[in-house]
Structure formats: C-alpha cells, structure tokens
Amino acid sequence: MRPHVTLLDEALLARITGEAITLLGETGARVQAPAAQALLADHGATVADGIARFPEPMLRAALATAPPRFHLYDRAGAPAVEYGGERSHFDPGSSCVNVLDPDTRAQRPAMAADLVRLVQVAEGLPAYAAQSTAMVCDEIPQEIADLYRLFLVLWYSGKPVVTGAFSAGTTRAMLALLEAECGGAAALRARPRAVFDVCPVPPLLWSDYAGESLILLARAGVPAEIVSVPLAGATAPVTLAGAVVQHTAECLAGLAIHQHAAPGAPVVWGGAPAIFDMRTGNAPMGAIETAMLNAACSQVGRSFGLPTHGYLCGSDAKVVDAQAGLETGMAALTGVLAGISMISGAGMLDFLACHSAEKLVLDAEAIAFAQRFGRGIEARGESLALAMFARTGRSGEFLKLKETRNLFREEQYLPSPVIDRASLRGWQDAGALDAFARARARADQLVAEYRRPALAPEREAAMLTLMRAEAARVGLTTLPGT
C-alpha cells in the first residue's frame, strides 16, 4: 500500500463542496473579462454588474469534461510529468525577485545570471521533474519580465516548465515562444511542454487578464493550472475548512470559464492557500496549517477526479537555516502523502520573495525522503525475513547475503553528500562543513557538470528572432543570460 493522508472525512468533504456550490450560486464571483462573462452567460450563468452566479449543473458539466490526467513533455517530446497519476512531482518555486547570494548569504535582486544558475542546478537534480520560471530578473524591463524568464528556462532546460504570465498580452507572446521552441501550435497542443499558472484574486474575483488567459490557454490546448490563493483570516475565512470552501469555489468558477471555452482542455486544480499571520500580516508558506490547507484543497480536487497542484516547500526563513529545513521537510512529506500531483515552491525563502540554489539542493533531499516515504513498505519475496534467517541463523551476518546487496538500493534512499552521515572524525576531515556549505559545493558541482540540452538550429533561430524583437521593443539591445 502507498501511505496516504486525508484531512477531510466524507461528510466534511461533501459539506465543503456543497457550500462552495451554494456560494457560487448565491454570492457569485466577480468576473471581469467580457469574453469570460459572455461564455458563462451562454452556458447558464446569470451575469449582472460583473458578478456571475453559477447554477450547479454548469459547474458539474465543467467537472465532467475536465480530463483526469495529462502529460507535460520534455524538450525531446517524451512524456515527462504525469498530472493526475499516483506520483507527486516537484518543481522550484516561481517569480521571486531576490536571490540569496551564495557568497555573502545575503539577499540581493535576482539577475538573469542567477536564474540561469538555478535552472542549471535544477536540471541536474532528479527530485525536480519540472523547472519553473523561478525568478523575475532585475535587468529585464517589466513589460517582458514574464516572457523573458520563460525564454531563459526553455533555453537552458530540457524539462517541462511550470510558468505563468503577468498579463493576457504576454500569455500570447509566451505561447508563441513555446510554439517556436517545439515546432508550432499543433505540436504544442499535442505535446505541451509547459503548464501556465492562472490565479483568481481572493475572494472570488476572476480578473480581466486571468479570465482571458484561461480562455486563451484552453483554446490553445496548453494546460492551465488554476492557482487559488485564499489567505485564511484575511482574504478568506479564518477557519481552514472555510478557506477550503473559498478555494473550491474559486477553482470551480475558473474551471467553468476554462472548460466552457474548450471542453476537455487540460487543466489542474491548483492552489497556493496559506494562513495569514496575525502578528505580521504575512502569509507564512512554511506554516503547518498552510501545508494542511494544501492537502485539503488537493483532496477536494482529487474527489472531483482532477489532477492537483499545491504550493509547498517554501520557507519563511531568511537564510538557509534550521527553520528552512524543518518547514520544507514537513511540507514535502505532507504534499507527497496528500497525493498532490505537482508541488511548487522548493528553493524559496522569505515568503516566496527569495530563491536559493543551495536551498534547492537541500530541498531535493527533503523531497527524496518524502518520495521514499510515499512508496511505503513493500513485501519482497515469499518470506519477509524467514528465508534470510534460514541462512544466517542468529549470526547477524546479513551483510553477507545477496539479498542485502540486491535490495538495499530499493529499500533505502541513498542521499547525496549534502546529507551528512559521516562519523564525527569523517565530518571534521571533510572540512567540518555545515549544510549550506555542503549544498553550495553540490550546486557548484551541478553547474560545472551542466550541459545545455540540444535544440534544432532552426528552432533556436526562431526563438532568438522572437526574443530579439520583443527585447528591442522595450529597449534591450542584448539578451542577458545567453
């Protein structure tokens, strides 16, 4: 059996769904995009003064057409991430503005070179099934900041990408870039490399650009990840169950827009729910209640038969310290046990404002631990222990058994040298390095070993042509980071 955590019993799950449907039917959601309003009205919603009220049948219809699973593809066109399968996948957190400088261990604005280093590190870490458009690069004009980070990630990575646009206009440009990279719109639809996060604004608002983006993505056949972000106690009810109701309602409203634009288009029941810290007014991503919210929101999505996403493994610590480790480790385990398809957030510090490649390296170990836990305990062979005891008796010489040599790699996760399991003397002889220093060494090693995945010259040329035109439009004469 695979171990699993559920926080909502059947009765509570039914109440959450019921209240969310009631909320959308009575209070309704604000939907700003005229195209989304028209679409909803055409399919049974009542739209007045920018508020859409959704009858239950139209929500059920959207749930019925949303596919239960789909794949993201790597650069070579092979399926690399299964959304909606058994396995939880992880990607780095996205859109921070600062990096933790590995030399000074202080935060500074993120530059294109920092994003490139992070992508190269993530590329070499199997814990990350996908990359993310992790940083907003300081030297890139705001108008193309979202497009540019996707360009750098596509340029340096062969893995699928979790991304998102800051406006409907750049959603189009980002889709064009993905088409250039994979050989056209049909190829992108058939083997999407990226999933786009699209966020409603809490409570119950689908903004102009978010509504338009959902429609654009649905019609392009590029997966959309609906990332509802209720803050329990501030922009959502303070109770965890109440915040899950709001998350459910916001996702259902987005799903209705998306599926009625293009029934069957790939979509994810995503989220970045968090509690609201009543002392500081921050949204602690490392709080245990934040992890609980993610697990519960994902459970609701799974109950509808949808692929899910959550935002975990970011820490609120300012440096890569014990707090960062404990928050990340607990969240990774929660995410895997909750069966969330894609878990974003690793590598991040300071309420998702700061990335650290060194934390990303350490988090890969936390993720591997959690994945190992998620595989559970298996029975191998006809006897569990008797056959081995038949050969060793009471001698304790299990190291001599072939089974030991053959099975230990399946039973045990072998951590990288980032995890210290040496003797005290061994640790001292290796330089007495703390976890950050060990992670720094591993990150540097991964960068040194990195080789850029090949891309057909004509596709590279198409990407460069598009990016040079976009860069020139905003006054950039070079493409930083390339």
Place this chain on the structure above:
Amino acid sequence: MHEELFAAMRQSVIDGDPDEVRVLAQRALALGIDPLEAINRGFVPGVTHVGEQFGLGEMFLPDLVLGGEAMKAAVAVLEPELARRGAQRESLGTVVLGTVRGDIHEIGKTLVQTMLSASGFQVHDLGVDVPVERFVGAVRELKPHVVGMSALLTTTMPGQRLVIEALEREGLRQQVKVIVGGAPVSQGWATEIGADGYGEDAMRAVTLVKALLGREAPAA
C-alpha cells in the same frame, strides 16, 4: 468627572465593539460632554492601548482592525456635535494612500488607513490599482503631508518608483513626504527609489508618519 464613562469607552475600543461604542458616545452627548474630550480621553486611549499591546505581541491584527473600526464608529457618532459646536478633531496631518497600478491587494493598505485614521490623521484612500496620474492628481489637489503607496507584488513594486518620478517631474516632490509599504518592499527598496520612509507594518507606518511630520500623539 466622567472617569467611569471614559474607562468604559476605552474598554469598548479594546473590545472592538462598535455597538457598545455607539451607546457610550450617545451617552456622552446626552451628558453634554465635549465630544473632543470624549474622543481624546475616552476612545483614543483604547486605540493607543491596542497599538501598544500589538507592538508587544500581546494583541493581534484582528484586534487592531476591530479597534480601528470601533474608533471610526465613535467618531461617526460624535462628529455632528463637533461640527455643530464649530469645532473639529485636531488632525495630525493629511495622508493620501493607495495600492499602485496593476495591484489590487487591499489588506495592508487598509490596515494602514485604519490605524492612521484612528491615530488622528485625515486619510484619503484612493483604493487599489491606482494609476500614477491619480496619485499625482491627489497630491496636487489635496496637498497632503504624506502620500503612501502599497504594493504586494514583486511585479508591481516598480509602480512606486514611477509615482515618485512623476511627482518629481511635476515639481510636487518637495511638498510631500512619500512612504512605501507592502510584503516585498524593504527599507533598501525605499532608499533606492528615493522614498522618505518605509514601515514594516501598520503600527510602524503610524510611527513613521508621526516622525516624518514631527507630530506627537494627541493628548490622551
């Protein structure tokens, strides 16, 4: 005189109970108590207490917000009588607040608005997604002592710089103090874009504005 009533007023703000606040304010009017005295000796000490306790970590954001709302309820009851007497609550200064263009986050900005109002400032809240021109127009027309800009998104933070640049272009920068806030905003950012100050939270925003304007808290 009326010490018991003033103590009850203070407590009603601490409790964040607008119904009780209104009852007590009405009682003050019925007793012929100077509304300014009721505000400054009755209700303001409640806000001050909540602010102090918040600073000590003993009270929390819901206490601040409910206390601020209670204070507003008190002023709403007492203001007509103040006006009738030709008096007005001494304003510590005028502040224009808004969340910058492209950003519709409201909580932080509204907290600052609540606490500044409760502390005796006259606050004009421009709302969210406020274009540069509206900030500039409000500075030109309302002549505030302070303009405050909130941004919760890393992608909208640059809007704070744009407003400062526009104020400079229009020759208005010298007549107003500029403060910035929001989750991704820091003192470093404030310094970089030429703002006059940055407050980590709503209470520190009040302290900051008082310091920038050289104001003392109203007499309790």
